[in-house]
Amino acid sequence: MKKRGLIAAILMMGSIGAFAEVTLPKILGSGMVLQREKPVPIWGYAVAGEVVTVKFGNETKTATTNANGEWKVILDAMPASAKGVELTVSGTNKIVLTDILVGEVWLCSGQSNMSYEMRKNSKVAKPDTSTANSPIDEVERAHNPQIRIFLVTQKNLRKTGGNSGNEKGGWAIAEDSALRAFSAVGYFYAKNLNHDLKVPVGIIASAISGSRIEPWMPLEAFNAVPYFKENNVKIDGDPGKLYVNMIQPVAPFALRGFLWYQGESGAYLNETIGYAYKMEALINYWRKLWSDKNLPFYYVQIAPYLYKKDSDTKITHTEFTEPELREAQTAALAIPHTGMIVTTDLNDDIKNIHPPFKWEVGRRLELIALANTYDRKDVVFSGPMYSGMKISGDKIILDFKYTGGGLVSHDGKPLTFFTIAGKDGKFVEAKAEIQGNTVVVSSPLVKEPTAAHFAWTEIAQPNFYNKAGLPAVPFRTDNPLKFTYTDN
Helix, strand or coil: CHHHHHHHHHHHHHHHHHCCCCEECCCCCCCCEEECCCCEEEEEECCCCCEEEEEECCEEEEEECCCCCEEEEEECCCCCEEEEEEEEEECCCEEEEEEEEEEEEEEEEECHHHHCEHHHHHHCCCCCCCCCCCHHHHHHHCCCCCEEEEECCCCCCCCCCCECCCCCCCCEECCHHHHHCCEHHHHHHHHHHHHHHCCCEEEEEEECCCCCCHHHCCHHHHHCCHHHHHCCCCCCCCCCCCHHHHCHHHCCCCCCEEEEECCHHHHHCCCCHHHHHHHHHHHHHHHHHCCCCCCCEEEECCCCCCHHHHCCCCCCCCCCHHHHHHHHHHHHHHCCCEEEECCCCCCCCCCCCCCCCHHHHHHHHHHHHHHHCCCCCCCCCCCCEEEEEEEECCEEEEEEECCCCCEEECCCCCCCCEEEECCCCCCEECEEEEECCEEEEEECCECCCCEEEECCCCCCCCCEEECCCCECCCEECCCCCCCCCCCC
16 A cells, blocks of 8 residues: 555656646647637646736736646637737746737548648649649648648647647648648648638648548547447447547637548448448537537548449448448538538549549538638539439439539530439439429330439449539439437
């Protein structure tokens, strides 16, 4: 017992020593962007009972450290500002953070298509070089001090040691080596947002190649969603493994919302409706962590890829593996304050699971934000989405929302990747014609149609768009996945 007591005393002394001076979490640093028009938490660590003073601009806030060595103040909501300002934190020591802006802050996460670095941009197989300022060359010329980036790794946000204000590898202007290693989707989203809103933008990228959805939240997140208990779903995939070091330490840094690009791992696992409920668990838990159930969550539907060729002895994939995962992603739109972009047209090689055109992914995500977060009524943010059908003789008439000024064939050719079936359930290629805001599908082989599919194969790269230039969402009219959102 004496030995255990001695060890405990040593550990406590070490803990107190670690916080003998005021320190900050590593997400707080010079060059950062603070979220405009929201209360902004500033927090850190010090010895218990210490009074800490935070000054930013004309505002001063104080807090007293609790028994665990933690303190936090809340700065008042501020308007956007592109003028760099100092933030000072004072206790037994003084920390001075410099060149801090106020604007819009977003956190982007997911697997390899979100972590896909800007340096890979220059290796695109078929670059768009039609203009002098091609996205291919962006990393070579980028220099906009109003765009700031923070790249999270599995180590750099750990609490150990804290931040004395002189940390390297923190916030940076989006340029040079820092930008080369940063998320291309995150950067192009920020670039578009800065251009359209005329305010500074901060992007935090926290993504890991090959990661499943489970590691991005703790087991507690799944337990809060009834679906998993009611259906006896076993949760594997290391829940919480990435969350602990790559998401939790970011909170409560004030954000406007989240961007998510993940799902390829789910397709490999033949996931269907379960993936939608995993998205529900993730979204609910992240919103709970930030104490805001309305935080926007915008995500990318996975692009065409030959999953079928990767079948092994354990899991067999078919041409419908990907459409079913994409259907689950579409179903998750029932979760409030979410949005999804379609990427059926953004892969120039369907043997490549990493489509190159990340600037367009960033642009389309920004359209959702402009329309739904920043209330730009003139912005079309989605391609055509199936909303209903009726049978008329030997034809099926499909209705759509998000028609964006009208339905079109993007290349002027007959619409592709529509199929139709009768009572036998056998789908055949269909003739599809646009009539107003509907599409009429038929086939001479099907006299009494019952169902239609669109882009219901992993190789589908259809030409069905709206006049705003956005591709239609894949769908099937028969046996769609049923997803019920639980507001908890």
